[in-house]
Amino acid sequence: MAPLTYFNGTPIGLTAVFVALVSSMGGFMFGYDTGQISDILVMDDFKRRFAECAPAASLELIDVSTCEFSTVRSGCIVAFMSIGTLIGCLCGAPLADALGRRYAMVVDCLVFFVGDIIQITSTTHWVQYAIGRIITGLGIGALSTAVPMYQAETSPSQIRGLVNGMYQFFVTFGILMAYCIAIGSRELENSGQWRLVNGLGFTWPTILAIFIQTMPESPRWLAARGRDEEARRAIARVRGVTGSSSIFGKKSSKAEDELKARWDGLIDRELDEMHNTIKYESQSANGTWLDCFKPKDKVLYRTLLGMSIQTFQQLTGANYFFYYGATIFASVGLSDSFITQIIFGAVNFFCTFFGLYVMQKCGRRWPLILGGLWQSAWLFVYGALGTAHDPTEDKVSGKIMILASCLFIFGYATTWAPGAWVIVGETFPMRTRARQSALATASNWLWNFLLGFFTPFITKSIHFRYGFVFAACNLVGSLIIYFFLYESAGLTLEAVDQMYNDPNCRPWTSGKWAPPGYKDRADMMAKLKTENTKEHVEHLDSDSVHDEKVAAEQRT
Structure with missing residues (x-):
């Protein structure tokens, strides 16, 4: 099988594309589960079964207008998945090291199946549904460790940023798909409204578990x-x-x-x-959890950096909109929050296309720095308008707040959304990569849980001023990137490790760093391009000569 294309003269095969697409189905599962709960919470049948309602003779006779989720109950249903993902990503690291990246993904998918079955079979006990979300979270959390690690270790360095960014792209695709399915299923009667949304969740892990076995195992895991x-x-x-x-x-x-x-x-x-x-x-023997916190070779530095970046990806405020979007849009006076949610998801999804380009062409540092500043600006607008005017009465303010939300998501989808997962995939040394990736991802899920659970309490107290909190967090995130993150674009994973251990390299100068033998990053890229292009041309010439010989033999 010939290469699909050449990047700077280096061959890239069709398998590299399938590695990105198939493994990213783990991100789709994450996005689908994230997106579905926002709309399920406002479905009539779900509220009749699991919310607090006025007494009635039977389930069918309950007046849904009397049904409301308490702050604690809605927070638990939304946030309990994050407890599972937090545990799952920590367990996923040793599992991926022991079984290999591919077989670990299959096990993770089986765990997801169990959790989805528990949710679908729930009848009137909201605790059972919440437990099901915890178990699906175990599978999703383990996948969130295994997938970015597998993509980074398997993909050619020339397209690693693009491949790792595909994980977040599929997250946004899953969110949008959940919104679209939910708006159709709400027209169904009885439990079909929400059980269809949950039931379709079996499709995605099935695709991943089957097709990942046709992909190559991580060459770094095999070589080790x-x-x-x-x-x-x-x-x-x-x-x-x-x-x-x-x-x-x-x-x-x-x-x-x-x-x-x-x-x-x-x-x-x-x-x-x-x-x-x-x-x-x-x-240094096999990497242990304790080794992740040793300062030698800047391992501790990178552990804390990865955890910080994943923390601040959550503190951008994106999941505030994804988890409670339907409720937020209803609170600003919109008549059909489902439709607005789909528009919101579409902005997130299509802007991630641009995010893949940004990660591939613009590196890691500056997109995250500028993205944080952009997001902060629009969250200030969102918070200021919501505080100064009542959006349910001032329709203009409500519409501007929705616009500010969409522009915030534009910045998030093109920078921090894919960028955090790219960094987790390529920053850590091989010996402790699985465990450091797990710790970084665990910090993401921890804050995911805290935001999911406490957001109803916080918004009930400070309302739209919550936007100011996220705006400040985005500013802090930009500062962390500037002062601590090294630029890893275009380097192999082994070269990234060398860069972090070079005492003469600083984060703000790391964009010029190159391995020994090159003056700087630009010189490295130019020489590699020249060398690979020359080798490519020589291969094409030899192919032409070979074809001419074959043609001559056929003529004779």
């Missing part, structure tokens, strides 16, 4: 276990320079073998770089 031939095969597949027909028990063709031989040097260099890092890290 001495399975070099499998690691070489995995690298070759994502580069598109070997046949993938062996998946189905067939042998590679002669043309595929010739193509593989031409790019053996590239595969050897990548594998050698992995081995050098593994050899260095093996001197």
Whole structure:
């Protein structure tokens, strides 16, 4: 199988695209579960069954206008999933190390199935539904550790930012899909309103569990276990320079073998770089949870940095809108909060397309810095208007607040949404990567829970002034990025580790850093492009010569 394309002269295979698409289904599950609960909470049948209602002779006779969720009950239903995800991401790290990234994802999907069954079979006890959300959270949390790690370890460094960004893209896709399904299912009678939304949740883990087995295992995980031939095969597949027909028990063709031989040097260099890092890290034995907090080689620095960035992704305020969007939009006087929620989800989804481009072309640091400033500005507008005017009476203020929300989401979807997951995937050293990724992701889920649970209490007390809190958090997040995050765009994972340990490199100068042998990052990119392009052209020329010989033989 020939490469799908060449990036700066380096081959990129079709398998690299499928790695991004298939594994990102874990992000879709995250987004779908996040998006569905906002609309389910306002569905009539769900309120009759699980809210506090005026007494009636039977469930069908309950007057839904008397049904209201208490602050505690709605907070628990929304936020309990985050308890599961917090535990799941911590358990997902050793699971991914023990079973490999792919098989760990299958186990995570099975856990999700169990939680979804518990939710669907709930009848009138809201606690059962909440427990089901905890268990689905276990699966989603474990996937949130395994998927970004798998994508970063498997993808070619030239497109790693794009591939890692796909995780967040699928999160937004899942949120939008949940909104669209919910607006259709609300027309159904009885429990079909919300059970259809929950039931369709079985589709996404099924797709992930089946198709991830057709993808290569992480070459870094394989190399760390001495399975070099499998690691070489995995690298070759994502580069598109070997046949993938062996998946189905067939042998590679002669043309595929010739193509593989031409790019053996590239595969050897990548594998050698992995081995050098593994050899260095093996001197410190296997990475443990305690090792994540040791200052040597800036491991503690990177653990705290990853946890901080994931924390401030939550403190941007995005999930304030995703979890309680329907309620928020109803509070500003909009007649159909479902429709507005879909518009909101569409803005989030389509802007993430631009976010993938930003992560690939503009690096990591400046998009996050400028994104934080942009988000802060619009949250100040949102909070100021909501505080100065009653949006249920002042329709103009209400509409401007919705516009400010959408512009906030535009900034979030193009910067912090994909950026936090990209950084988690590429910042940590191999020896402790799984556990550091788990700790960073755990901080995301911890704050996800705190915001999901306490938001009803906070908004009841300070109303739209909540926007000021998130605006300030965005400013703090921008400062953390400027002073502590190193620019990792364009570097291999092994080179990123070298950069963090270079005493002469500072975060604000890291954009120019390059491995030994290059003057700076621009020089490295230029030389690699020249070298790879030359090698690519030579391969094309040899292909032309080969084709001419074959044609001449056929004529004779």
